[in-house]
Amino acid sequence: MHIIHFSDVHIGVENYSKPNPQTGLSTRLKDFLDTFDELVDFSINEDVDLVVFSGDAYKNRDPNQTQQREFAKRIMRLAQAKIPVFLLSGNHDVPHVFERASSLEIYKTLEIQNVYTADTLDIHNIDTKNGPIQILALPWIRKSNLLAQRVNLEGKSHEEVNLQIQKTIDASIQQMALKLDPKVPAICSAHVTIFESVTSSEVSMMLGSDHGLYTNQLALPCFDYIALGHIHKHQVLNQKPLMVYSGSLQRVDFGEEKDTKGFCSIILDPKADVGNRIKDFKFIDVNARKFKTISVSIPDKELNPTKTIIEKIDSEPIEDSIVKLDISASSDLDAMIDYSAVKNALNKSYYLVSINKNISEQTRNRIGDIEQNHLSPLQALELYFKSRELSEDRIEKLLKHASEIINQHNTEPDQ
Numbered sequence: 001m002h003i004i005h006f007s008d009v010h011i012g013v014e015n016y017s018k019p020n021p022q023t024g025l026s027t028r029l030k031d032f033l034d035t036f037d038e039l040v041d042f043s044i045n046e047d048v049d050l051v052v053f054s055g056d057a058y059k060n061r062d063p064n065q066t067q068q069r070e071f072a073k074r075i076m077r078l079a080q081a082k083i084p085v086f087l088l089s090g091n092h093d094v095p096h097v098f099e100r101a102s103s104l105e106i107y108k109t110l111e112i113q114n115v116y117t118a119d120t121l122d123i124h125n126i127d128t129k130n131g132p133i134q135i136l137a138l139p140w141i142r143k144s145n146l147l148a149q150r151v152n153l154e155g156k157s158h159e160e161v162n163l164q165i166q167k168t169i170d171a172s173i174q175q176m177a178l179k180l181d182p183k184v185p186a187i188c189s190a191h192v193t194i195f196e197s198v199t200s201s202e203v204s205m206m207l208g209s210d211h212g213l214y215t216n217q218l219a220l221p222c223f224d225y226i227a228l229g230h231i232h233k234h235q236v237l238n239q240k241p242l243m244v245y246s247g248s249l250q251r252v253d254f255g256e257e258k259d260t261k262g263f264c265s266i267i268l269d270p271k272a273d274v275g276n277r278i279k280d281f282k283f284i285d286v287n288a289r290k291f292k293t294i295s296v297s298i299p300d301k302e303l304n305p306t307k308t309i310i311e312k313i314d315s316e317p318i319e320d321s322i323v324k325l326d327i328s329a330s331s332d333l334d335a336m337i338d339y340s341a342v343k344n345a346l347n348k349s350y351y352l353v354s355i356n357k358n359i360s361e362q363t364r365n366r367i368g369d370i371e372q373n374h375l376s377p378l379q380a381l382e383l384y385f386k387s388r389e390l391s392e393d394r395i396e397k398l399l400k401h402a403s404e405i406i407n408q409h410n411t412e413p414d415q
Contacts (some may be wrong), residue, residue, distance in 0.1 A: 001049045001050070001128060001130040001131065001133065001185065001232045001265075001267070001268050001269075002046060002047075002048040002049050002130075002255070002266070002267050002268050002363055003048065003049060003050045003052060003133075003225070003265075003266040003268065004039065004042070004043050004048050004050070004051045004263060004264070004266075005039045005049075005052045005054065005189075005225075005244065005246050005263060005264040005266060006039055006051075006052075006054070006055060006246050006248065006249060006263035007053060007054035007055055007056060007227075007228070007229025007230070007245075007246050007247070007248070008054075008090070008229055008230070008232055008246075008248035008266070009031050009032065009053075009056065009057050009058075009071070009193070009248070009249055009250075010032065010035055010056055010057075010058065010060065010092065010248060010250070010252060011029070011033070011036075011058050011063065011067045011071055012029075012056060012058045012059030012063055012064070012067045013016075013028060013250075013252055014026040014028045014029060014059075014174070014233075015028065015143060015224050015252075015253065016322045016351045016353055017027060017029070017310045017351070018351070021206050022102065022319070028289075029066075029067075029070070029244075031043075031250055031289045031320070031375050032249070032250045032286075033070055033074075033076075034286055034287070034298065035249040035250045035261065036071075036074050036249060037074065037110070037166070037285040038180055038286045038287065039051075039249065039263050039284075039286065040074050040077050040078060040285060042263075042265075043081075044076060044077065044078070044083070044084060044124075046265075047081075047082075047083075047126040047129075048083060048265075049083070049088065049129050049130050049368065050083070050084050050085075050126065050128050050133060050188070051078055051083055051084070051086070052088075052189050052227045053086065053087050053088060053168070053188045053189075053229075054088050054090070054093065054191055054227045054228060054229030054230075054246065055083075055088045055089060055090025055091070055092075055139065055140060055191030055229040055230065056090035056092040056191070056192065056229060056230070056321070056373050057062060057071050057087070057090070057092070057093055057104060058071070058092055058273075059092065060092060061092065061093065061094065061095050061102075062103070063094045063103055064075070066157060066169070066283065067248060068103070068106075068182065068312075071352050075087070075107070075115060077247065077311060078114070079112060079113060079114040080114075082129075082200060083112060083355065084114065084116065084126050084127075084128055085114060085115050086115050086117075086118070086124065086126065086135055086137075086189060087104050087107060087115065087116065087117045087118070088117075088119075088137055088138075088139050088189045088190075088191055089102045089103075089104055089117070089119040089140060089191070090119050090139070090140050090191040090229055090230060091120065091140040091170075092193065093140075094102065094119065094139070094140055094142060094355035095336065101139065101250055102119050103121060104117050105117065105119065108405060111221065116135075118135075118137035118139055118189070119139050119262060119407065120137070120282075121136075121137060121138055121139070121141075121169075121173075121176065122136075122137055122176075123135070123136050123137070123176055123180065123323070124137060127185075130270060131184075131185075131270045132184050132185075133184065133185045133186070134180055134181065134184050134185065134186040134187070134188065135186075135187055135188070135189055136173070136176055136177070136180070136186065136187075136188045136189070136223070137187060137188075137189055137190075138189070138190035138191065138218075139167075140168070140191045140192070140212070140230070141165055141169055141192075144227055145199065149388045151158050160280060161211075162210070162211035162212075162324055163211075165211040166211055166213060166217075167210065169192070169211075169217075169219050170213065171219065171310045172190075173217070173220070175222075175391055176218050177222045177223075177256065177318055180222050182222065182274050184270075185224050185268055185277055186222055186223055186224055187223060187226065187269050188218065188223050188225075188226045188227065188273070189222055189223040189227045189229075190218060190219075190226065190227070190229070191228075191229045191230050192212055192214055192218075192228070192230060193210040193211070193212030193230060193231070194212060194213060194214070194218065194228065194231075194237055194243075194245075195213070195214050195215075195234060196214065196237055197231050197233075197237060197245060198231075198235065199231060199232070199233060199255070200232055200233045200255045200256040200259050202409045203273050206233065213286065213347060215237050215238055215243065218243065219238040219243050220241070221274070221275060222243065224241060224242075224268055224274065224275075224277045224278060225241060225242050225244075225266055225268070225278060226238070226241060226243040226244070227240070227244065227246070227264070228237075228243065228244060228245040228246070229245070231245045231247070232247055232248040232252065232256055232259070233245065233256070233259055234246060234247030234259070234261075234262065234283060235247070235249050240275065240285055241278075241280055242266075242281060243372055244264055244281075246262075246263050246264045246283075247259065247261060247262070248261060248262075248413050249263065249286055249288065249289050250286075250289060250290050251289055251290075253291070254283075254291050254293060254324065254353075255392060256291065256294055257291040257292070257293060258345060259388050260285055260286075261285070261286055262283055262284045262285040262289035263283075263284050263286070264281065264282070264283055264284070264288045264333040265281070265282045265283075265284055266278065266280070267280040268283075275307075286336045289320070289321075289322060289350070290320055290321040291322050291351070292316060292318055292321040292322070292323050292349075293323075293324055293325075293326060293347045294312060294316055294318075294323060294324070294325045294326070295328075296308065296309050296312045296325070296326070296328070297328040298327065298328065298330075300330055300333070300387070301387060302333060304336075305329060305333045305336050305337050305339040306336070306337050306341055306342065308342065309325075309327065309337065309342050309345075310342065310345045312388070313325070313342070313345045313346060314345065314392040318346070318348060318349040318350070319348055319350065320350050321349055321350055322349070322351045322353060323346060323350075323351070323352055323353065323356070324350040324352075324353040324354045324355075324356065325342070325352075325355045325356065326356045326358065327355065327356065327357050328358040328360075329357070329358075329360075330359070330360055330361070331359050331361050332358065333357045334357065339355065342355065343355070377400060377402075377406060378403060378406070381398070381399060381400075381402055382395065384400060385398060385399075
């Protein structure tokens with residue numbers, strides 16, 4: 001049985017974009033749809049048995065009609081290829097108000113063949129080409145869900161509310177797990193924070209403000225695979241059972257600059273015993289939009305800082321990248337930089353976000369106890385040339401020319 005696991009599509013993220021002149025739509029919308037298409041094409045070409053989506057279809061809870069249309073097109077391609085698609089609601093899909101519909105609920109309302117949705121904690125039994133599979137769904141749990149269950153949260157702190165949600169989820173999962181048939185493959189699709197996970201910035205989720213679970217609360221032996229969503233960084237948190245964040249399909253911002261992006265391919269043997277069914281696991285890379293930070297630190301002795309910056313830019317493959325440039329230099333060197341030329345060199349990038357300057361004040365040099373402003377012009381020039389580590393021959397020639405200019409100026413009659 002071949003299963004595809006993905007999450008966090010986030011259609012509607014349009015930062016660092018420009019209008020497509022042909023369609024009028026955001027160029028970043030195309031980025032997100034292109035990587036989604038890679039997953040759909042792979043699934044159809046490989047004739048997979050099941051596609052599991054673990055939450056966050058859109059950027060926000062109220063996607064516009066265009067965003068909904070484009071997401072639906074791709075889900076329908078899978079469904080029409082007779083591939084069951086399981087859609088779990090994430091925190092970006094569910095409204096704050098309990099009775100409002102989620103952005104994925106329309107699929108359930110229309111009863112579209114081969115499309116299954118889940119916005120409550122429940123078990124779903126799905127028939128595939130290679131037999132049945134059980135999916136325990138753990139969508140994003142809202143505070144309003146607990147209030148509807150008459151859980152008293154009045155007067156509780158944020159930490160106490162999160163702890164109550166954690167206890168409620170843990171108890172519910174334990175109860176649901178007892179209902180699973182050990183003779184049938186079982187996976188869990190969960191949109192949740194696992195405290196041992198890390199973000200794209202390598203920050204532990206133990207430091208976050210989300211409610212969540214620990215690995216051992218979800219990595220139960222009744223599951224063959226746990227398909228996680230919510231954290232954008234792909235990571236494997238447990239081996240038996242295999243517990244994985246697929247990560248997002250597309251980079252959202254510079255915090256994800258170094259992340260690999262893609263989806264998970266899982267092959268399991270339905271005839272094997274629980275705990276021994278996983279036969280193959282692969283992470284499939286997609287061609288996500290690249291983000292590139294170019295950092296240039298200009299040495300104080302640099303004579304041509306503009307050239308140094310442009311050479312650094314030219315050494316980077318930025319044609320398909322969203323770029324920001326960080327320049328560190330002294331105030332004296334900053335005044336020498338031709339920023340128009342620098343911007344021209346960056347024009348070949350897909351999108352230029354910013355040129356950031358970290359400028360430091362330059363400390364005046366001294367010779368013994370004599371400050372530069374007590375030196376003669378030629379002495380000051382010599383000191384400057386030496387600070388730039390020019391050769392003695394070069395300094396001698398430059399001082400000779402400087403002396404001629406100074407003498408010529410001094411001998412000219414006053415106007």
